[in-house]
Amino acid sequence: MSTNGKPKYKVIGTRPIRHDGVDKVTGRAKYGADIRLSGLLHGIVLRSPHAHARIVRIDTSRAEALPGVRAVVTAADIPPQGDRMVELGEGAVNMRHLSANVLAHDKVLYKGHAVAAVAADNVHIAEDACKLIDVEYEVLEPVLDVLKAMLPDAPVLNDDVRTDVMGGSPAASDRPTNVARQIIFTKGDVQAGFATADVVLEREFRTGTVHQGYIEPHNATAMWNANGKVTVWMSTQGIFTARQQTAELMRIPVADVKVVPMEIGGGFGGKVSVYLPPVAAALSKKTGRPVKVIMDRSAVFEATGPTPASYIKIKLGVTRDGMITAGDAYLAYEAGAFPGSPIGPGCMCVFSCYDFPNARVEGYDVCVNKPRSNAYRAPGSTNAAFAIETVVDEVCQQLGIDPADFRLKNGAKEGVRRVDGPVYARIGMLETVEAIKESEHYQSKLAGPNQGRGIASGYWFNIGLKSAVTATVGYDGSVTLIEGSTDIGGSRTSIAMQLAETLGITAEQVTPSVVDTDSVGYTDVTGGSRVTFATGIAAIEAARDIQRQLVIRAAELWEVDPSTVTYVDGGVSGPDGKRMTFVELAHKLPETGGPVIGNGTSGKATQAGAFGTHCVDVEVDPETGKVQVLRYTVAQDVGTAIHPSYVEGQLQGGAVQGIGWALNEEYWYDDKGSMRNATYLDYRIPTCYDVPMIDTILVEVPDPQHPYGVRGVGEVPICPPPAAIANAIAAAAGVRMKQLPMSPPRIMSAIWERDAAK
Amino acid sequence: MARVFIPAQIRDLTDGQEVVVVNGTTVREVIEALESIHPGTRERLCRDGQLRPGLMIAVDSSVASSGLRTPINRDSEVHFLPAIGGG
Numbered sequence: 018m019s020t021n022g023k024p025k026y027k028v029i030g031t032r033p034i035r036h037d038g039v040d041k042v043t044g045r046a047k048y049g050a051d052i053r054l055s056g057l058l059h060g061i062v063l064r065s066p067h068a069h070a071r072i073v074r075i076d077t078s079r080a081e082a083l084p085g086v087r088a089v090v091t092a093a094d095i096p097p098q099g100d101r102m103v104e105l106g107e108g109a110v111n112m113r114h115l116s117a118n119v120l121a122h123d124k125v126l127y128k129g130h131a132v133a134a135v136a137a138d139n140v141h142i143a144e145d146a147c148k149l150i151d152v153e154y155e156v157l158e159p160v161l162d163v164l165k166a167m168l169p170d171a172p173v174l175n176d177d178v179r180t181d182v183m184g185g186s187p188a189a190s191d192r193p194t195n196v197a198r199q200i201i202f203t204k205g206d207v208q209a210g211f212a213t214a215d216v217v218l219e220r221e222f223r224t225g226t227v228h229q230g231y232i233e234p235h236n237a238t239a240m241w242n243a244n245g246k247v248t249v250w251m252s253t254q255g256i257f258t259a260r261q262q263t264a265e266l267m268r269i270p271v272a273d274v275k276v277v278p279m280e281i282g283g284g285f286g287g288k289v290s291v292y293l294p295p296v297a298a299a300l301s302k303k304t305g306r307p308v309k310v311i312m313d314r315s316a317v318f319e320a321t322g323p324t325p326a327s328y329i330k331i332k333l334g335v336t337r338d339g340m341i342t343a344g345d346a347y348l349a350y351e352a353g354a355f356p357g358s359p360i361g362p363g364c365m366c367v368f369s370c371y372d373f374p375n376a377r378v379e380g381y382d383v384c385v386n387k388p389r390s391n392a393y394r395a396p397g398s399t400n401a402a403f404a405i406e407t408v409v410d411e412v413c414q415q416l417g418i419d420p421a422d423f424r425l426k427n428g429a430k431e432g433v434r435r436v437d438g439p440v441y442a443r444i445g446m447l448e449t450v451e452a453i454k455e456s457e458h459y460q461s462k463l464a465g466p467n468q469g470r471g472i473a474s475g476y477w478f479n480i481g482l483k484s485a486v487t488a489t490v491g492y493d494g495s496v497t498l499i500e501g502s503t504d505i506g507g508s509r510t511s512i513a514m515q516l517a518e519t520l521g522i523t524a525e526q527v528t529p530s531v532v533d534t535d536s537v538g539y540t541d542v543t544g545g546s547r548v549t550f551a552t553g554i555a556a557i558e559a560a561r562d563i564q565r566q567l568v569i570r571a572a573e574l575w576e577v578d579p580s581t582v583t584y585v586d587g588g589v590s591g592p593d594g595k596r597m598t599f600v601e602l603a604h605k606l607p608e609t610g611g612p613v614i615g616n617g618t619s620g621k622a623t624q625a626g627a628f629g630t631h632c633v634d635v636e637v638d639p640e641t642g643k644v645q646v647l648r649y650t651v652a653q654d655v656g657t658a659i660h661p662s663y664v665e666g667q668l669q670g671g672a673v674q675g676i677g678w679a680l681n682e683e684y685w686y687d688d689k690g691s692m693r694n695a696t697y698l699d700y701r702i703p704t705c706y707d708v709p710m711i712d713t714i715l716v717e718v719p720d721p722q723h724p725y726g727v728r729g730v731g732e733v734p735i736c737p738p739p740a741a742i743a744n745a746i747a748a749a750a751g752v753r754m755k756q757l758p759m760s761p762p763r764i765m766s767a768i769w770e771r772d773a774a775k
Numbered sequence: 776m777a778r779v780f781i782p783a784q785i786r787d788l789t790d791g792q793e794v795v796v797v798n799g800t801t802v803r804e805v806i807e808a809l810e811s812i813h814p815g816t817r818e819r820l821c822r823d824g825q826l827r828p829g830l831m832i833a834v835d836s837s838v839a840s841s842g843l844r845t846p847i848n849r850d851s852e853v854h855f856l857p858a859i860g861g862g
Contacts (some may be wrong), residue, residue, distance in 0.1 A: 102828045103821040109828030183784035184819035184827050198829070203793075229862075362828070392862035438780045438854040439836035480861050481840065546859020606849025621843035623838045722837075732862055747818055775855025 028517045029725055032662045033471040033524040035510045041280070049236030049252040049279040057238070058087055058136040058301050060310035061143035061148050062293075063127035064320060065132055068159035068386040068690025069172065070386045071131070071154065072123055079149040080135055085142035088303035089150065091133045092120040095295060096268040100177075103265050106258050106541040107289065107481060110352035113177070114355040116266055118389050119295050124176050125154070126354035127388050129319025129692050131292070136300035136308045159386035159690035163328050163351045166385045169472045174384045178356060197356030198382035200364045203662045204438045210343025214334030219413055222404040224739075224757040225683035226326040226351065229393045230674065230702045234317045235284025238309040245269065247301070249294045250277045254503055256283040259291050260534045266295040269513040277505045277533040284557030285505075285674070286392030287543050289320055299471030318695040322391020323684060325351040325358045325603045329404040331367075339418045341427045342434055344368050344436075348401065350382060352388040358382045359397030362478070364734075365437045367401035369476040370446055371409075372627065376436040392544060394671055395477040395732035399678065399739060402756060404472035406740030411753060419631065420472050420744070422455040424630070428474075445718035446628040447656025452509030452652035453630045459650075468636045468647065471744025475631075475736025479624035479729035480545035484552040485538025488516060488527075488611040489561040490567075494600030496522070498529040498559075500552055506670075506731060507663040508548040514659050515725060517551040519560035521587025522599050538618060546627070546729020549659055550720070551619045555738040557724050558617025567602055571595075574602075625720045627728045629653035631672065631737040635745040642764030644746060646681055646707070652714040654726025661715060669711040675738025677703045683758050777805050777851045781816075789813045802832055803843040805853055820855055831858040 062748045073237045077089040098112040116122070121130050133150050137143035140655035158666040160174075173193045180185050183196045211217055237251040247269070252261045264271040276750045281288065293310045294308040294592045312320070332345040346367045350358035364380040393399075413420040428446045434439065453459050455473055463470060488498045498513055498638040513527040540552065571589040572579040574597075588598040597605075606613055634648040658664040681701040685694045719726020743754045752767035776796045789795055793849060795812065799805035810817035815847050825843065832839040835855040839845035847853065 047854045104828075111828075140845060181829070183782050184782070184822070199784070203783045289860075359860070362859050364860075365857065392860055394862040396862050437856055438852075439833050439856075442836065478859055481838065542861075545859070547861065612785075621840050622858065623840065729861075766779075 025346065026518055027521070028514045029657065029659050030661065032660060033510065033514070035507050036513065036529055037504065037509055041767060042071040045139040046280045046496045047237065048282060049250060049445065051555060051714050052238045052250045053238065054238065054307040057302070058138065058304060058306050058308045059140045060134050060297055060308045061135045061140060062131045062310065062316065063294060064316065065323060067125055068128045068421055069157040070125050070154040071157060072121060073155050074153040074677050076131060076151040077133060079151065080146040083142065083146045083149060083473050083558050085136055086146045087306065088300050089133060090296065090299045090303065092122045094299045095120055096557060105261055105503035106255065107544065108418045112265055115262065119266060125387050129144070129316060129388065131320060132152050132295065134296045134310070134665055135299060136304055148619055151239045160195065160388065161686055162386055163326060163349045163383045163385060167349065167381065168384050171195055173231045173236050174386065174615055178384060178631060185750035190319045191736060194532040195384040195461060196381055197352060199607045200361060200380040202364060202378040202396060204373060204434070204436045205375030207343050207375045207377045208346055211334040213336070214342040215337040216412055216415055217332065217334045218408055219332040220329065220408050220755060222329045222755045224327045224403060226323050226387060227393065227678050227682045228318055228700065229285035229287035230324045231285060231287060234312040234314060235283060235288065235292055235321060237297045238307055239294060240307040241298055241301040243305070246273050247298050248275045248277065248278055248388050249298065250296055251354050252279050252281045252288060254281070254288040254505065254544050256501060256503060256534050257296060257539050258289060258335045258542055262291040262664060263294045263298060267298055269422035273507025275533055276533045278531050281361060281505055282501055284632060285394050286396060286544055289493060290322060290391055292321060292752055299379045309559040314697060315695040316701065319692055320388055322353065322389050324393035324396060325390040326354065327338055327351065327400040328349045329400060331404045331408045331764065333408045335412050335416065337416065337648045339416055339423050341371055341373055344373050345376065348380040350400065351381050351385045351387060353385060353387045355389045356382055356384060358390050359392065362400045363397030366398040367405055367477050368436045370429055370474045372429055372433045373389060373436055378436055382650040390632060392527045394674065394735040397475055398475060399675065402475045402736040403474065403739040403743065406737065407743050410471065410744040419448050421459065424450040425472060442625045443718060443721060444625055445716050448716045448718055449628050449652040449654055450474065451634045452716050453650065456632065456650055456714060458648060458712065459632050465636060468634060469745045469747065469749025470632065470634050471741045471748060472632045473737040473740035473744060475629050475733055476625045476626055477546065477595070477732040477736065479550065480547045481549055481623040482541035482545070483539045483620040484555040484618065486552060486555040486617045487537060488615045490603055490606065491516060491561060492606055494526060494603040496527045498527050498556065499532045499537050500529065500554045501537040502531065502548045503543045504531055505543050506667055507660065508552065511548065511549045511663060512552050514558045515580065516556040516560045519557050520563060520599060526703055546731045550624050550723055550729055551622065554619035554622055554723060555617040555729055559615040561617035563613055563616060567614070570606065571597060571602055573609050574605055583772040612624050617737060624722060627730065627733045629733040629737055631741045633741045633745050635742060635749055637746055637764060638748040639750065639768060642768065643758065644742065644764065646676060646702040646709060648709055650710040650714065651734055652710040652716055653733055654716045654718045654728065654731065655730045656723065657717055657726035661725060662728050664715060668713045669728045671731065671734025672711045672738055673703050673708050675735040676708055676742065679759055681760060732757065776849060777853055778849045779805055782855050785819045786815060788815045798845050801843065801847055802834065802839060802845045805847055829842060829858050833839055837845045846851050
């Protein structure tokens with residue numbers, strides 16, 4: 018559905034076959050593990066068996082003496098970082114913490130923390146050598162829960178962490194703490210708002226530690242050449258941030274590092290930080306040979322950033338006729354070993370779907386003995402949506418108000434001021450609710466007992482940042498397009514389509530490639546739902562650059578003034594009815610000066626946010642607590658869908674990941690801080706047996722900040738599922754779930770509690 | 776005159792004012808003007824002449840891609856917010 022008069026496009030909105038499709042379905046696409054180089058060595062990382070311990074001593078001599086071992090590295094082989102913050106595109110990073118995460122300095126802060134690494138002739142020798150590295154630990158008490166970590170007597174992970182209170186510190190003390198940051202937002206008069214409410218509900222929630230669940234493990238192959246230049250082949254969401262992180266960690270110039278992107282088998286936010294490239298580079302520097310390091314699945318779980326577990330308390334005030342009067346939220350997110358949870362966006366998103374006249378939000382970033390948390394689709398927003406959307410549903414239930422109508426009454430729209438301050442531009446929250454309300458799904462009847470239906474909404478900002486594109490016109494009328502946005506979800510094609518639309522040619526005439534950091538202009542990460550928006554703008558600019566050059570070439574051929582020539586409808590038009598198509602003119606480029614190369618950049622544009630509303634039907638087995646998802650519909654404000662199949666795929670993928678987060682996924686720790694389910698056998702992500710077809714409704718509210726109205730689509734769809742499912746479970750079984758995942762044991766406990774209370 | 780929305784945690788420096796109206800043609804000038812009226816605010820927002828790590832600026836509800844150099848109109852709103860990273 019489209020809310021505005023949608024322009025007529027020739028390429029945008031069609032569904033061409035993706036340019037990289039054949040290579041991927043035939044197995045010819047090259048991933049990081051496929052790298053083969055002459056003299057290649059294999060690296061294995063030794064990881065901590067303890068969640069919290071001081072490293073007393075590391076002795077690598079026995080490992081180094083093993084035949085076939087070529088080098089062993091520890092943190093001593095990574096240059097000291099000092100006390101410095103470095104801007105890495107999506108935000109500033111504390112280099113000392115990043116370095117200590119790559120190879121532990123004086124402490125290990127989570128089980129699986131990298132301690133040393135070996136390069137050997139093969140992986141078996143490297144594994145054997147790791148067992149010969151003697152590490153003496155002084156084991157410390159771990160802290161694994163966000164609220165316990167906030168207590169004054171909790172074990173403290175990092176000696177250099179103080180609570181950042183908007184550039185200051187609490188007056189109380191200058192002692193190290195696990196509480197790295199406090200955030201507070203206020204709007205209006207919260208007390209007065211609650212005083213006018215007829216219903217005030219306060220509820221507490223917990224969410225578990227969850228992994229992004231990408232199929233391809235982290236990998237990196239590094240070659241440190243004799244001239245000091247380093248090349249890294251890897252799977253990453255951002256070649257330029259990987260380059261900068263590697264260069265900064267090794268204290269060498271950025272220009273001395275080249276990152277070559279391999280195909281990427283999923284990322285979802287988890288492949289922005291580097292773990293292996295500096296280790297592989299250090300091993301290569303010592304050996305003078307290329308070194309490949311690949312994580313196994315357990316290392317991926319135990320040592321790469323999951324999304325944080327959290328504690329959230331919500332208080333909501335509503336009048337009898339269903340108008341929100343006030344809200345109060347308290348959020349504490351686990352940062353893992355080092356500061357940096359997505360508490361900021363969590364606080365900004367928690368009330369973002371509604372027009373709150375009065376509200377207060379307080380949030381904390383808290384270190385615990387788990388791997389350093391990292392982004393996962395709309396980082397921080399899903400936790401918050403689970404809490405607020407569950408409370409909204411309970412209020413609707415108490416007041417007898419249809420939850421869709423409640424959202425239509427209170428939903429955010431253009432002109433509404435968020436609790437954190439900014440005012441919404443043109444957004445589509447209400448349109449997504451209307452789409453769900455009018456859907457056949459929402460209007461249908463449930464088919465049997467123990468079934469229930471729930472809806473929930475979610476929000477994500479979407480970001481802009483910087484991108485660069487170069488496009489070259491071939492003499493045959495083809496265009497080669499090179500970009501620096503690694504392709505996670507089909508973005509090569511959606512970028513190519515925007516270039517094709519602007520030039521008035523077909524998507525098939527464009528051949529897009531993602532190239533290395535030496536071959537294209539700086540481009541920020543593939544994340545924040547930014548690529549189709551920002552790299553798309555760069556491609557449009559490159560196409561316009563080509564248009565300008567082709568106008569001059571045509572004028573030269575026609576011997577007329579360039580001002581009398583225009584580029585229109587896939588070709589050039591001049592005086593007296595002169596006309597050449599793009600292909601016809603391309604054939605004549607050799608006689609008018611040769612190549613035409615268009616360049617485009619994007620760096621100033623920012624996106625309006627995007628909203629989604631989901632509807633789900635579930636059946637709860639009252640004897641086992643198993644929840645079966647029966648039917649699922651996603652309505653999302655997608656701006657303009659460049660390639661509808663990819664947009665639908667993002668919505669479906671996000672929903673499925675949200676379903677996993679809701680029902681099954683959770684890091685399961687023992688009391689010593691050891692994850693007990695670090696394989697896909699025990700960490701259960703949904704399979705095709707667990708989910709029905711995810712129906713999608715594309716609500717097209719164009720973003721005025723993009724020439725074709727693109728909005729990012731990749732992150733919003735993970736936000737609503739846990740709350741929508743919790744609300745459906747409440748309708749089906751009469752129990753309000755307040756902890757994720759809503760696994761069978763937790764459902765049964767809630768049912769037994771419900772029965773005991775009767 | 777730009778309207779600067781004061782983050783809750785530094786309103787003790789602005790006598791509790793949530794919004795302070797100041798002159799300035801860039802964010803940097805706005806912060807300097809704020810500092811002249813309410814000493815101590817600049818240090819809480821900036822470090823070494825740059826915006827503090829972990830913060831971002833929104834001008835008229837859009838993320839300011841030019842940081843402290845971002846132009847300010849006479850009726851602009853300026854917000855200081857937590858930086859956002861996506862997945």
